[in-house]
Amino acid sequence: MPVSSWHSRQFLFIAILLLGINLRPILAVVGPLLEQIQQATGLDDSQAGLLTTLPILAMGICALYGGWLQRHLGEYRGILLGITIIAVACLVRFPWDTRIGLLVSAALGGVGIALIQALVPSFIKRFFLQRSSLLMGLYTTGIMAGAAVAAATASPLSGIAGWSGALAFWGILAFIALLVWRKAPSSREDHEQNAIYQPAPHGLQHWSLMLFFGIGTGAYTLVLAWLPPYYMQLGWSAAQSGFLLGGLTLTEVCAGLAVSALISRFPDRRMLLVPILVVLLAGMVVLLMAPLSLAFVAMLLLGMGIGALFPLSLIVALDHATNVQETGRLMGFVQGGGYILASVMPTLAGVIRQHTEGLEQAWTIMAWGVVVLIVMAFRFRPLSARKTRGR
Numbered sequence: 001m002p003v004s005s006w007h008s009r010q011f012l013f014i015a016i017l018l019l020g021i022n023l024r025p026i027l028a029v030v031g032p033l034l035e036q037i038q039q040a041t042g043l044d045d046s047q048a049g050l051l052t053t054l055p056i057l058a059m060g061i062c063a064l065y066g067g068w069l070q071r072h073l074g075e076y077r078g079i080l081l082g083i084t085i086i087a088v089a090c091l092v093r094f095p096w097d098t099r100i101g102l103l104v105s106a107a108l109g110g111v112g113i114a115l116i117q118a119l120v121p122s123f124i125k126r127f128f129l130q131r132s133s134l135l136m137g138l139y140t141t142g143i144m145a146g147a148a149v150a151a152a153t154a155s156p157l158s159g160i161a162g163w164s165g166a167l168a169f170w171g172i173l174a175f176i177a178l179l180v181w182r183k184a185p186s187s188r189e190d191h192e193q194n195a196i197y198q199p200a201p202h203g204l205q206h207w208s209l210m211l212f213f214g215i216g217t218g219a220y221t222l223v224l225a226w227l228p229p230y231y232m233q234l235g236w237s238a239a240q241s242g243f244l245l246g247g248l249t250l251t252e253v254c255a256g257l258a259v260s261a262l263i264s265r266f267p268d269r270r271m272l273l274v275p276i277l278v279v280l281l282a283g284m285v286v287l288l289m290a291p292l293s294l295a296f297v298a299m300l301l302l303g304m305g306i307g308a309l310f311p312l313s314l315i316v317a318l319d320h321a322t323n324v325q326e327t328g329r330l331m332g333f334v335q336g337g338g339y340i341l342a343s344v345m346p347t348l349a350g351v352i353r354q355h356t357e358g359l360e361q362a363w364t365i366m367a368w369g370v371v372v373l374i375v376m377a378f379r380f381r382p383l384s385a386r387k388t389r390g391r
Helices: 009-021 028-040 044-062 066-071 075-091 099-127 129-168 170-182 186-193 204-233 236-263 270-288 295-319 323-341 344-356 360-377 383-390
Strands: none
Touching: 009 066, 009 099, 009 129, 009 170, 028 044, 028 099, 028 204, 028 236, 044 066, 044 204, 044 295, 044 323, 044 344, 066 075, 075 099, 075 129, 099 129, 099 323, 129 295, 129 344, 186 295, 204 236, 204 295, 204 323, 204 344, 204 360, 236 270, 236 295, 236 383, 270 295, 270 360, 270 383, 295 323, 323 344, 344 360
């Protein structure tokens, strides 16, 4: 079914971008407010790590069933359910601002995010086949933009509405996204429901893609959860650390936009992947060696590295899907296993901080993870090279 038969491409671009913007505020808003949250609820560092780990873990578990969701819910209804859950998870944090309430809403939000992330790639592949890489880049850039705004505005919003009000505020934007998505008619559900779901075994390359995405996303979740507390421990205020994370995520947005603009020129994704990973590794080193004197440099390097790596790792995975049905299965596997792997980092960092009173060991572990990614990146040959080799 052509897109023009039910809505303009411009509307769909906006709707998908708005969905992306709502996928990270429930995570990004926590770091700058963590000290207030811990004082009010009694969460220790290990439990605080769960505020990021639980949604990421829920995202991973649900994403593993992306093919099943594509068949039984359909893309339209599944995405609609996901954005509804996110709105509820955010809004409920205002009246239910206890330790249990925060943890339950974090897990619930992860389920909503997972539904959208599992179904949007196959939706893009179905209706925007020729421009799927471009739209995936814009979608992931929207994800990072939401994180940037949430981090930068967390402290000012808490001064107006309290920390629980700042957490709940993002439910309003999620509700707006819900209304926008409802404008897309559900008549295409019959087409989606008729897709035949055929589970396929995942080969070594698929496992490599999952591991690559998981380690890279681990860097993102670690920075998202613990960069503000790290700098607050070094003497910065909550507002300063929030603006630093906001600046970092804004840099991610710029890097994501650059990937969207340049990706068509690089059929061999390794030409972008390797330099980006070197930049990310440099950012980790600066964060360890000179976090205060070179804070701005660390922000730029980490932002450029993470911001470009996130869409690229999804685009590389998307390159390995040959049809719409395989897209749902493969992206579900890559994101599912990857997010489960990435969910370990925030809690591990919390345990490290609780027992060492610092986060240096966590940054060191992540730096070695980036070294592993550099080695892995050389294995991702372009599609033309894979076809030639297969002859």
